[in-house]
Amino acid sequence: MTATDAAVQADTGWAGRYLEDRFTNYPTPPITDRDSANAVMEDPLAIQIGYLTSTTLLGSNQSMAVAINDPASYATLVGGGTGGTTTDLPCCDAGDLVSFIRQQQALAIGYSAEITSAHNAGNITPAPVYPTGNSIADQLKIVARLVGGGLKTKVYFLTIGGFDTHSAQVQSGGGTNNNLGNHANLLGKLSAGIKAFQDDLLQRGVEDKVFIINLFFTDI
Secondary structure, eight states: OOOOOTTOOOSSOHHHHHHHHHBTTTTSSSEEBTTSTTOEEOSOSEEEESSSOOGGGBOSSSBSEEEESOHHHHHHHHOSSOOOOSSSOOSHHHHHHHHHHHHHHHHHHHHHHHHHHHHHHTOOSSOOOOOSSOHHHHHHHHHHHHHHTTOOOSEEEOOOOOOOOGGGSSOTTOTTOTTSSHHHHHHHHHHHHHHHHHHHHHHHTOGGGOOOOOOOOOOO
């Protein structure tokens, strides 16, 4: 997910490079937007819905994103406090590593308040309707609620697996009907999830603040 030429080897992701170029002070607060001299970013630059962040979001020193699986429990997961100081560190490489860990902890704690606030503010009535049994729809529902609640995060990264279908791509015995099979079912879930997401954004009045990029890739 580096988005570089085939002959170019990179250890950063295209979205990570974009965010690193735009927010030059990250992760040292205040995080100032290069394109707006007075803008300070208090919210996560990027969020991946899940447990790990993609290499797409990798900057030159670290991921530019935080991974959350459930905004409602994120604050409980990261805990409270300030994340520790940077004054009582051991020397040399050990001190650098401890400082990095404490910095990440402080960022997570600071972001948890913003995420919780946006998640609470994004609770609306009537509740938006999403399809059930649809993992991408579940993720999009979280994003819409955070966006509607005022979170200023620039990039949200979602995933849907199962596209490595091999011989099961088209349903056996389906003849020439390509609308039957695992691949068609996955695209149907993606389509239904995006439709519900767009309806949700429209209901919240933020439909003109979001655009979607679909990336399909598999390991070879």
